[in-house]
Amino acid sequence: MGVKVFLKASFTEFQAPALVASSYLDDLEGFWARRMHSKRELEIAGQEIARAKSYYQFNAQRVDTLEAEVRRLEAILDLPSRREYRYEVARVIRRDLSAWWQHLILRKGRDYGIPEGAAVVFAGGVVGRVVEVNAFTSRVELISSPNFRMAAQFEGDPRPVVYEGLPQSGFGDPVGRVSDAAQDLVATTQEPLQLVSTHLGGTFPAGLAIGRVSWLEPGSSGIFQTGEVILDRDLLSLHEVAVLIPLNSQQSDNNVP
């Protein structure tokens, strides 16, 4: 066992510099490509960034106000404190999406304190879970991977369901499967149900988008329903993601299978 771990670590760390170096070369290429833009284009981009910045500053103030309100209500109701996270933004340096596995390699590892089992998210919702952490890189299993499972819930419905990845055909949007959905839930193409994460698994904070469900049908047990989850197509071409690092790691109870 020790030999296996040693061999795996040795070979992985030996090839990490090539991966990291190629990603920095990629960044350099992007830098020089941007240098080719005209001043006018840069001015327009600057104006758009300024607009976005003022919008996000307003949103940040609003979030601060709402968080203060939540803390006040939690104190009144004597609720236990929720799990807090630190966001570590990381660049994707490899995407390895096949029929057998769906992995991403990130350019941050133990050097940034990324733990195994941490949740990974992007603007469109859940990306996956960290399954391997090395010195300078980490490997993420995508939610579309056949080996991925997590607890979830439908938006506005607190009852938990099970989400799992499926083998992808490669044609069309990535998909997953939801099971253990209650019989009274109805999903149609016109009014799809939004599947979101729940805090029950311990890894993901509640409310992060997973995908949408356009139909549900009775499962093999006849008690619950199952359905197909349409995932965000951007999952296949991610460049930046955020790793959620629990701040109170002593209480961590991740749900890595």
Place this chain on the structure above:
Amino acid sequence: MFLDPRAIIMFGANALLIFLVQLVNSGISGWPVYLFILGPMVVLPALYLRHQSYFICTLCSGLWVDTTLGVPLGFFTTLFLVAGAIIFSMRLRFRAEHNYHPILLAHSVNLFLLIVLTMSAGGAYLGVMSFWIQVLTTLTCSHVALLLVAPWFFNFERQLFEICHLQTEPEDLPLL
């Protein structure tokens, strides 16, 4: 000599091949195409080297591939050694100095590896249509790409032997 210097060159070429294939796969991740090109890595070590050098080169290449692809350590290592041992035991029958036989062997080994991977990693999804669509797409694309990659790869390895002033012919018989 315990380790033939050509084994180091072949291992380096194998590492380069998997790096380039993964680079392409990462670049085309939005397309329904995935390249699975591992077959050529086993062929020349089994045809060219004596058994110690062949074993060390194939073992290291297998471990390298296992860590690159994130499969359980030893999976491709074992398959490489099995496929290499079969080629090694029959290498009298093949003309290693030309590309025809090595290319055929590369296709056969690649197909063998893909089938074993599909049966072991995708055992739970053999009844899922999307899985078979992806596997068949991968199989087709990989073997079409292999028609171009395999001759380049074998010529590249022989060119490296020449540059390093090493023997460009297979090791003399007897086999062991």
